[in-house]
Structure formats: structure tokens, C-alpha cells
Amino acid sequence: MKRTVKVIATLLIVIVAMGTTSLEAKEGKIKVNGICGMCKNKIEKTAKAIKGVRTAVWDAKTRDLTVNYNEKLTDIDRISEAVAKIGYDAGDIKANKDARAKFPNCCKNENNATHSSDQGCSK
Numbered sequence: 001m002k003r004t005v006k007v008i009a010t011l012l013i014v015i016v017a018m019g020t021t022s023l024e025a026k027e028g029k030i031k032v033n034g035i036c037g038m039c040k041n042k043i044e045k046t047a048k049a050i051k052g053v054r055t056a057v058w059d060a061k062t063r064d065l066t067v068n069y070n071e072k073l074t075d076i077d078r079i080s081e082a083v084a085k086i087g088y089d090a091g092d093i094k095a096n097k098d099a100r101a102k103f104p105n106c107c108k109n110e111n112n113a114t115h116s117s118d119q120g121c122s123k
């Protein structure tokens, strides 16, 4: 009898824990105007460095930064701000101009869609 109570209690804890985890986990997309693989590394590294961000993947073709994060610890605005700070437009937040000025030229060329690749800038 005691054992059954213990098993049920453990199960309840597990169910509650699973429930809260899924509630806190949120996925969101942010448009980030990166160009190449080097941009990708920077964008993803910046997003992942934020407390509460579990995964961050930037797609060079769609230019979407897909983030999975704990909404109790962070939010889309905070992630966008961090990415804008290193020199990229992120959603509605404009890139930090000083940071962007230090980019290699190819990373500034936003209209050259063919430059998008998994490689860094060739120069």
C-alpha cells in the first residue's frame, strides 16, 4: 500500500514537471538580415548566450532565426535586442550601426541574395 502511494506521488510529480516545462518552452521566429555562414555563427552564438535560450538556428535562405526559449527567463524582444546590438536588424529592432560598420563588406551586402551560403565571407 505504501509503495503504491509512493508510485502515484512520483508519477504526479513527473506529470506536473512535464506540464510546467512545456508551458515555459516557447518557440519564436525573428527575421535577421545576416548573409553568410559567418553571420550565422555570430547570430546563433549571440542568441544562445542569453539566459533561457535553449536552441537558436538561423536559416540563410529564409533569414529566420528560430529560437526555443524559456519564457520565464527571456522573451523575443530581449533576444532581438541582443542580435541588433551585434549589428543585425532583428525583427523590428534596427541594427547597431557601430557594430555593423565593423563587418566585412560581404556581410553588409543585404541585396546580394546569392551570397547566402553556409560558408563565411570568402575574403
Ligand SMILES: [Cu+2]
Binding pocket: 034, 035, 036, 037, 038, 039, 040, 106, 107, 120, 121
Ligand atoms: Cu556574413
